[in-house]
Amino acid sequence: MGEIDDAIERADQAAFTKDPPKTLKGQVGFLRKYLSAQEIAEATGVTADSVRRYRRGDRKHARADVAAKIEAMVRERWQPLVRKRRQKKAATTGGITVETRARFGYTAPVGTTDDGRFRRLTVHLPATYAQRLFDARDTGATDQDMREIVAEGFKEVYFQDGGGRATGLSEVQLTDIDYLDIEF
Numbered sequence: 001m002g003e004i005d006d007a008i009e010r011a012d013q014a015a016f017t018k019d020p021p022k023t024l025k026g027q028v029g030f031l032r033k034y035l036s037a038q039e040i041a042e043a044t045g046v047t048a049d050s051v052r053r054y055r056r057g058d059r060k061h062a063r064a065d066v067a068a069k070i071e072a073m074v075r076e077r078w079q080p081l082v083r084k085r086r087q088k089k090a091a092t093t094g095g096i097t098v099e100t101r102a103r104f105g106y107t108a109p110v111g112t113t114d115d116g117r118f119r120r121l122t123v124h125l126p127a128t129y130a131q132r133l134f135d136a137r138d139t140g141a142t143d144q145d146m147r148e149i150v151a152e153g154f155k156e157v158y159f160q161d162g163g164g165r166a167t168g169l170s171e172v173q174l175t176d177i178d179y180l181d182i183e184f
Contacts (some may be wrong), residue, residue: 002143003148007135007182011096012083013075014183020071020078024062027074028054034077044069090184091131097124097183098150103176118176125153130184147174 001009021027028051031040037039037051044051044066053059062070090096099122132149155172156162 002146003177003180004133004143004146004182005137007098007180008137009076011182011184012031012086013078015082015086016079017082018079020074022072023114024056024067025059027070030074031070031077035073036098040070040073043073072115087130087134091127091134093147094130094184095127096130096133097122098153098180100174100180101178102174102180104151104154105175107174118178121154123154123158125157131155143151147177150174150180 013151021030028040035043037048037055041048044062046062046066050059050062054062061067078181101118101120103118104121105117129149129152133146136146136149151172151174154174159165159172
């Protein structure tokens with residue numbers, strides 16, 4: 001996962017209406033609705049028998065790395081309808097808010113500076129950019145592809161102010177991300 005994908009995942013998880021299971025038995029029981037014991041075992045690096053023991057409650061604790069993988073798998077699949085509903089709202093009416101500290105560089109007309117520099121920005125991007133970002137994520141786009149979508153949104157909304165300024169600006173690049181958070 002890349003930085004933007006992680007930020008979308010954190011935003012999704014912030015909207016959970018109910019906490020995911022906390023016990024190992026509950027987590028594995030939840031995962032078994034979606035995956036076989038063998039698939040869980042392969043993803044976590046244990047045997048299918050261990051997965052079955054976790055589900056029955058015969059083993060109450062897993063190694064720290066295995067427990068972390070199981071918890072991540074649960075969070076990834078938890079409340080899919082809540083996620084879809086929020087993403088649909090963001091993609092049709094609400095848009096997304098992106099807060100970042102990153103290096104922004106741009107291509108501009110001759111005689112202006114195009115040196116990249118760090119900026120801390122919080123920008124609300126329209127629903128069209130949210131839709132493009134979610135579509136790109138769903139189709140397995142790379143982090144660089146998603147950065148380009150966010151950079152294009154920053155160009156239109158922040159740098160060009162919807163066409164009111166910096167009209168000669170042709171491309172904005174988003175690099176060296178210190179942090180990036182998305183809210184929707």
